[in-house]
Amino acid sequence: MQNTVLKIDHVTHYFGGLRAVSDFNMELPEGAIWGLIGPNGAGKTTIFNLITGVYIPTKGKIYFRQERKFKKKSKDKNEQKGKKDSEGKKEQKEERFYMEDITRYKPHTIVSKGIARTFQNLRIFPNLTVLDNIRIAEHFRVKYGLYDAVMRNKKFKEEEEKIKEEAIKLLKLFNLHSRTYSLAKGLPYGELRRLEIARALATHPKLLLLDEPAAGMNPKETQELMDMILWIRKEFNLTIFLIEHHMKFVMGICEHIKVMDFGETIAEGTPQEVSNNPRVIEAYLGRKKYA
Amino acid sequence: MGSIFNLQQIINGIQIGSIYALISIGYTLVYGIIQLINFAHGDFYMVGAYAAYFAVMFSAARKEHPNVLIVLLISMTAGAIVAFLSNRIAYRPLRYKPRLSALITAIGVSMFLEYTSSAIPAIGPSYRAFPQSALIPEHTYKIGHAILSNYQIVNMSVAVVLMVVLTYIVQYTRIGMAMRASAQDKDAARLMGIDIEYIIDFTFIIGGALAGAAGLLTGITYPRINPYMGIIPGLKAFIAAVLGGIGSVPGAMLGSYILGFSEVFGMAINSILGEGIAYAILILVLIFLPQGLLGKKTGEKV
Amino acid sequence: MKAKETVQDKKIPLFKKRDFQLLVGTVIFWAIFYTLTKFGMMNLYWMHIINVSLIYVILTTSLNLINGFSGQFSIGHMGFAAVGAYTSATLTTIVWNLPSHGVGPFSLFILSVILGGIAAAFIGFLIGLPTLRLRGDYLAIVTLAFGEIIRVVINSINFVGGPRGIPGIPRFSSFTVIVIFTFLSVIVLRNIIYSSIGRALLSIREDEVASELVGVHTTYYKVLGFTVGAFFAGIGGALLAHLIQYINPLQFGFMATIYVLIMVYIGGVGSLSGSIVAAIGITFLSEGLRLGLDKLDQVTPFHVGPEWRMVIFSVLLVATMLYKTNGLMGDMEFKVLIPEEEDENAKHGA
Numbered sequence: 001m002q003n004t005v006l007k008i009d010h011v012t013h014y015f016g017g018l019r020a021v022s023d024f025n026m027e028l029p030e031g032a033i034w035g036l037i038g039p040n041g042a043g044k045t046t047i048f049n050l051i052t053g054v055y056i057p058t059k060g061k062i063y064f065r066q067e068r069k070f071k072k073k074s075k076d077k078n079e080q081k082g083k084k085d086s087e088g089k090k091e092q093k094e095e096r097f098y099m100e101d102i103t104r105y106k107p108h109t110i111v112s113k114g115i116a117r118t119f120q121n122l123r124i125f126p127n128l129t130v131l132d133n134i135r136i137a138e139h140f141r142v143k144y145g146l147y148d149a150v151m152r153n154k155k156f157k158e159e160e161e162k163i164k165e166e167a168i169k170l171l172k173l174f175n176l177h178s179r180t181y182s183l184a185k186g187l188p189y190g191e192l193r194r195l196e197i198a199r200a201l202a203t204h205p206k207l208l209l210l211d212e213p214a215a216g217m218n219p220k221e222t223q224e225l226m227d228m229i230l231w232i233r234k235e236f237n238l239t240i241f242l243i244e245h246h247m248k249f250v251m252g253i254c255e256h257i258k259v260m261d262f263g264e265t266i267a268e269g270t271p272q273e274v275s276n277n278p279r280v281i282e283a284y285l286g287r288k289k290y291a
Numbered sequence: 292m293g294s295i296f297n298l299q300q301i302i303n304g305i306q307i308g309s310i311y312a313l314i315s316i317g318y319t320l321v322y323g324i325i326q327l328i329n330f331a332h333g334d335f336y337m338v339g340a341y342a343a344y345f346a347v348m349f350s351a352a353r354k355e356h357p358n359v360l361i362v363l364l365i366s367m368t369a370g371a372i373v374a375f376l377s378n379r380i381a382y383r384p385l386r387y388k389p390r391l392s393a394l395i396t397a398i399g400v401s402m403f404l405e406y407t408s409s410a411i412p413a414i415g416p417s418y419r420a421f422p423q424s425a426l427i428p429e430h431t432y433k434i435g436h437a438i439l440s441n442y443q444i445v446n447m448s449v450a451v452v453l454m455v456v457l458t459y460i461v462q463y464t465r466i467g468m469a470m471r472a473s474a475q476d477k478d479a480a481r482l483m484g485i486d487i488e489y490i491i492d493f494t495f496i497i498g499g500a501l502a503g504a505a506g507l508l509t510g511i512t513y514p515r516i517n518p519y520m521g522i523i524p525g526l527k528a529f530i531a532a533v534l535g536g537i538g539s540v541p542g543a544m545l546g547s548y549i550l551g552f553s554e555v556f557g558m559a560i561n562s563i564l565g566e567g568i569a570y571a572i573l574i575l576v577l578i579f580l581p582q583g584l585l586g587k588k589t590g591e592k593v
Numbered sequence: 594m595k596a597k598e599t600v601q602d603k604k605i606p607l608f609k610k611r612d613f614q615l616l617v618g619t620v621i622f623w624a625i626f627y628t629l630t631k632f633g634m635m636n637l638y639w640m641h642i643i644n645v646s647l648i649y650v651i652l653t654t655s656l657n658l659i660n661g662f663s664g665q666f667s668i669g670h671m672g673f674a675a676v677g678a679y680t681s682a683t684l685t686t687i688v689w690n691l692p693s694h695g696v697g698p699f700s701l702f703i704l705s706v707i708l709g710g711i712a713a714a715f716i717g718f719l720i721g722l723p724t725l726r727l728r729g730d731y732l733a734i735v736t737l738a739f740g741e742i743i744r745v746v747i748n749s750i751n752f753v754g755g756p757r758g759i760p761g762i763p764r765f766s767s768f769t770v771i772v773i774f775t776f777l778s779v780i781v782l783r784n785i786i787y788s789s790i791g792r793a794l795l796s797i798r799e800d801e802v803a804s805e806l807v808g809v810h811t812t813y814y815k816v817l818g819f820t821v822g823a824f825f826a827g828i829g830g831a832l833l834a835h836l837i838q839y840i841n842p843l844q845f846g847f848m849a850t851i852y853v854l855i856m857v858y859i860g861g862v863g864s865l866s867g868s869i870v871a872a873i874g875i876t877f878l879s880e881g882l883r884l885g886l887d888k889l890d891q892v893t894p895f896h897v898g899p900e901w902r903m904v905i906f907s908v909l910l911v912a913t914m915l916y917k918t919n920g921l922m923g924d925m926e927f928k929v930l931i932p933e934e935e936d937e938n939a940k941h942g943a
Binding site: 052054108111124128132136144146150151152156181199202 | 781784785788789790791792793795796799800802803804805806807808809810811817821924932934937938
Binding site: 415 | 738739904
């Protein structure tokens with residue numbers, strides 16, 4: 001039995017009168033790579049925005065697997081308390097893990113819980129160095145406060161060294177080491193894509209959301225990206241959920257695919273099943289032919 | 292309390308509200324299209340007041356009786372010209388720079404207008420009496436306990452006529468449609484063949500003209516003018532625009548009248564703290580209703 | 594491996610070379626002007642201008658933390674300075690009624706300056722908390738309105754003199770005191786900027802949504818930056834009150850803030866060095882212009898008012914925005930103001 005990392009439970013979301021997502025359900029198993037496909041405007045990015053707390057769903061809940069810490073947590077006390085009471089029984093069964101309701105959490109809290117993402121249109125910090133881009137993502141793990149920073153004391157220096165070392169290690173893994181001190185805006189597109197993934201990983205996620213990672217890449221780069229994603233999963237022990245238009249990419253890498261159209265889930269299954277599904281062909285591939 | 296909510300206060304409220312409305316429409320139009328808080332907008336109003344002042348003084352010197360409509364036209368033209376020039380010289384080159392640089396530039400333009408006016412010996416930094424009786428002789432009417440002057444009647448009726456004309460332009464003319472389209476989506480409007488820069492020029496001209504008219508109307512009813520007279524009404528008109536929902540013309544009008552009434556009643560209750568009521572409204576609106584009364588909610592695209 | 598070695602190397606100095614240079618530089622600067630005044634070789638008027646310019650360094654760098662580094666837009670900075678000035682002047686002049694000499698009164702004065710900063714920080718926190726969730730230009734309006742509210746409130750409090758202000762404040766802000774406070778303010782701001790907090794602020798400036806989505810609690814940091822900025826504005830205001838010995842609500846109006854704002858934007862958005870240079874440079878330029886315009890007024894047949902000075906500044910501000918949007922120094926720093934371990938990462942000019 002595999003554990004569920006992320007559970008999306010009957011999520012519906014409206015923008016004004018428009019239903020962007022209707023009754024979306026998902027149980028993402030640990031260590032999997034799942035894909036989300038569908039025509040433009042199907043609501044895919046909205047799903048990512050709902051998971052990461054940018055939007056709060058009109059209806060439904062989102063749960064994320066958490067390791068139980070036996071110490072009392074200080075963050076988001078109230079929200080957690082309410083949840084613990086109602087989920088009390090379920091938690092008893094799983095000893096170390098429980099599903100935490102993250103539906104109404106703020107984006108930065110969700111990041112600290114272990115969900116990181118990249119963006120459809122790159123959103124790196126252009127006027128900062130590559131190193132700073134990474135260090136900012138490590139920021140919420142920094143253990144010094146305003147006082148330590150002002151005094152530049154031993155604690156500050158040790159922590160700073162630690163995160164810098166970690167950042168440089170990460171940059172080396174992504175072959176961005178030579179760019180450490182370059183401004184991010186000067187980097188070529190492919191390196192920016194890698195930097196964005198590295199930045200997401202710097203938050204130490206358990207679940208990585210990739211929004212069209214292969215956008216704008218040629219076939220060779222796309223192939224490299226596929227290899228990289230598989231490698232990331234192994235190296236960082238991650239679960240990955242991605243949105244992509246590139247069919248070969250999705251079919252080649254994802255174990256399970258969900259297909260959306262007009263906010264509804266119209267099909268899901270293995271790449272094989274999905275690509276043979278007549279509704280998918282009609283809604284997605286069919287439309288593409290005329291486009 | 293009965294003495295506070297009387298007819299006189301209502302008249303005063305409408306009158307102040309009308310002036311705020313004329314200024315805040317310009318704020319809201321400009322903000323709607325280029326998302327710029329044009330700090331210099333209050334100074335267009337000051338320019339309008341001075342243009343009227345000089346027009347009246349000029350005719351008085353020639354022993355002629357000035358025509359109100361011509362003076363109104365002169366202040367509107369002056370406001371429009373200054374607005375047009377500040378857009379062309381200062382704001383337009385910054386169109387694709389970060390929004391805050393345009394905001395700082397607006398502060399610079401505002402300072403420039405204020406201090407240049409007070410540095411020019413013909414205008415000077417001190418208060419001047421607006422020769423309103425040379426323009427229209429004063430009449431007062433008694434309605435119950437309230438006193439209504441013909442200045443107030445001119446003030447309110449000119450404001451209403453101008454607002455009706457403006458609403459007509461925005462709602463029913465080709466250029467008005469283009470303005471609304473540009474406010475919705477500049478890029479789409481451009482692709483539809485709308486010359487955005489032309490629309491922005493036009494928006495500044497309209498806003499400047501209305502502010503100029505407000506300058507004349509203020510001169511008639513509160514006959515003291517100086518180069519810094521635009522700062523506070525400008526700020527309050529902006530608050531009115533925010534209250535009504537920035538970007539919305541009916542919102543700006545509604546917000547202005549609400550603000551006008553609150554100020555008049557607030558001052559009647561406590562004259563020192565009443566001065567601060569506009570700011571209190573601003574802070575409450577921003578906390579509880581950032582999109583304003585008639586504005587649309589906007590979310591950032593991720 | 595190499596990276597690791599350099600990290601180890603940098604552990605050694607307790608008293609870092611660059612901090613030392615900065616300290617020595619400041620002491621030399623202080624010693625020169627202190628001796629010149631002591632021996633009467635320095636015009637007291639210009640000494641006063643130096644003091645004022647150093648206080649402007651505090652005000653400008655702290656506003657730069659808010660407007661330049663974290664990308665917010667406050668135009669109520671002098672409102673915070675007013676809170677600081679009124680808090681400390683009320684304490685020293687009205688409550689304690691201190692004489693202007695003695696160790697005891699002097700230490701109470703120092704305490705009042707710190708309390709002035711804390712009061713300003715508290716007000717900054719109260720204003721920042723609800724408004725910093727809003728977009729930058731709304732913050733501008735709220736801070737502007739705040740400046741007006743401060744004025745209305747102070748006007749209505751008789752205890753602090755209402756519109757008449759507080760006269761007869763003891764002159765505690767000596768050159769030495771001002772140099773020490775300026776030095777400490779700059780160092781503290783620098784240390785905040787080159788830390789995880791500073792990076793969080795920068796990321797908010799660059800892309801607030803992305804910043805939130807890599808785990809930065811953006812509201813918290815915006816409020817923190819705003820509060821720290823307000824604290825130093827309060828310190829600056831308190832020092833100013835004890836330098837010019839008289840305060841009234843009008844001194845801290847909108848135009849006073851604009852003056853500081855001009856320094857920030859002409860000096861460089863996101864550059865402490867730029868703020869320091871601009872604060873000193875513009876204070877002197879302003880004084881020079883004032884004297885020059887006076888002369889011009891005497892020699893020309895027509896009247897040349899002091900308003901021309903502000904006309905020149907407004908043109909300067911608009912021209913800077915049009916031709917050098919990020920100010921003269923951009924986000925470059927002088928090397929002495931960059932902590933050594935950030936050398937490679939930071940942009941420096943000189």
